[in-house]
Amino acid sequence: MASLTKRKLLLIVTGGIAAYKTPELVRRLRDEGTEVRVVMTHGAKxxxxxxxxxxxxxxxxHDDLLDPAAEAAMGHIELARWAxxxxxxxxxxxxxxxxxxxxADDLFSTLCLATDSPIAVVPAMNRLMWSAHATQRNLRLLxxxxxxxxxxxxxxxxxxxTGAGRMLEPAEILQRIRDFFGATSALNKTESPGALQGKHVVITAGPTREAIDPVRYLSNYSSGKMGYALATAAQAAGARVTLISxxxxxxxxxxxxxxDVITADDMLKATQAVTDMDVFIGCAAVADFRPASMASQKMKKQxxxxxxxxxxxxNPDILAWVAKQSPKPFCVGFAAETQNLDHYAKDxxxxKNLDMIIANDVSNTNIGFNSDHNAVTVFWQNNKKHLEAQSKQSIATEVIGFIAQQTTSQPEEP
Incomplete structure (x- = not known):
């Protein structure tokens, strides 16, 4: 878990009812050694x-862009650079x-425009406001x-x-902050940044959908969270990342x-279109089979x-196809098993001629599919490393560190 000691965090509270949760977030951050400064909009008050x-x-x-007293203490430009x-x-x-x-006409908006610090947005609004086209358009822009x-x-x-739009709870936001600093910190034991600098990492994530008719399909419970966590960690390690989702x-x-893709065939074609990958991580839960033919009309009960x-x-085996290419990228697979984890993963x-495989026990309903947490065992060459239950982002950071060590290690002199 990433340490938050001596981290500098600027919390901006805007005018929503969920503002009542922010003191708890600040308290938890300070308990972990984080220095927190707060900006409030007039609506938040x-x-x-x-x-x-x-x-x-x-x-x-801080609550006023043009407050002379605030400018004398820590001006808004300095505050924007501080975090x-x-x-x-x-x-x-x-x-x-x-x-x-x-x-940029109040303190909140000016700070966000005048900073080069990363900005995390934690939405909170009515479900219809969240689903509105204008909000979704703004989301894409952000x-x-x-x-x-x-x-x-x-x-x-x-x-x-009831619906989508609730702000994450303070404990969840705190974990996202931990994950953020974990992903952007060093990824190997020497803690040197840019462990994958100059590498092109291609990652498949999420489920595929195989159409039965125009309204039904075969799929699985994959949320894509593990693959997206790996993409975040690889990008933080300096890699150029392509995420096929x-x-x-x-x-x-x-x-x-x-x-974005839908079917296994779509995912294979998108993978084949990438011609310069250094690392391939097959994290997607690709459907093993698809209907031999798709009905042109909705199938009716007779x-x-x-x-x-x-x-x-x-369906095509995407990972096996990549592993057969020449030159072969460093290939990483996943094995979701319910029994005999080590045996099936090694086999x-x-x-499939893989360089590394990450195995997890999907029979445990508290981790894996749709969960924010996981526990995995990583196999490569003659090595094995078990990672206890933790956030998927923390696991992704460690896995990317293992990959970086393997792909950047220099051969010994003869």
Missing amino acids: AFITPLTLQAVSGYPV DLIVVAPATASAMARLAHGL QDDGKLIWGPAEGSQACGE GPVQLSTPSGVQRI HGEDSLQLSLVK KMQR
């Missing part, structure tokens, strides 16, 4: 007082719009600008409705090129029939 956040942070709250990370929480629909369009998007979560909302509900990691037979054909690594 309708939900929580500056005195509360001053008490938990230990510093006066290791800026977190906007809660980020209302209005706040996201202002960020997306580069406004992603294109390299902003980190954390959330939103789904659940009951202050308005009485099946259908998921995840934001594109900052600085990563994302290619009167008196209690069963349906589908004819399936085998798969040998059969």
Whole structure:
């Protein structure tokens, strides 16, 4: 887990009801040794007082762009340069719009425009506001600008409705902050940055969908979170990253090129179109089979029939195809197993000519599919390393470190 000791974090609180959660976040950050400064918009002060956040942070709250006293202490430009990370929480629909369009007429928006620090946006709003075309358009702009998007979560909302738009809980935001600093810190024992500098890493992630008819398909429970965590860690290690993704509900990691696909054939074609990969990580849960033919119309239940037979054909093996290329990239596979983990993982690594394989036990419902946490065993050459249950981002950081050590090690002199 990344240490937050002596990290400098600027928390920007905008005017949403979820602002009441921010003192808890500040308290938890300070408990871990983080220095926190707080900026509040005028709207935020309708939900929580500056005195509360001053008490938990230990510093006066900044709330006015043109406050001479604040400028004398720590001017807004200095504050923008000071932070290791800026977190906007809660980020209302209005706040996201202002960020997306580069406004700079209050302290919040000016700070975000005048900084070169990374910015994490933690959305919080009504479900309809979140799903509105304008908000989703602004979300894409923020992603294109390299902003980190954390959330939103789904659940009951202050308005009485239920759906996507809840701000992540303080504990979840804290973990995202830990993961961020873990991914951007050194990835090997020597803690040298840029461990994959100059390498092109291609990662497949998420499920594939194989159509039965125009409204039904075969798929699996993969959320894509592990593959996206690996993309984040590889980019932080200095690599150029191409992420080939099946259908998921995840934001594109900052600085990563994302290619969206649906079927296994789509994923294979997208992989074959990449001609210069140094490392290939096959993290996607590719459907093993697909229907032999897709019905042109929705299949109807026939009167008196209690069963349906589908004819399936085998899908292409993307990882095996990559491993047969010359020159061969460093190939990493995944093995999701429910029993005999070591045996099946080692067998798969040998059969497919892989350089490394990451195996996890998907029979444990607390980790793996759809979870933010995982526990895996990494096999390479004659080595084996078990990583205990932790966040997927922390695991991804360690795995990328192992890959960096293998791909950058120099051969011994004869």
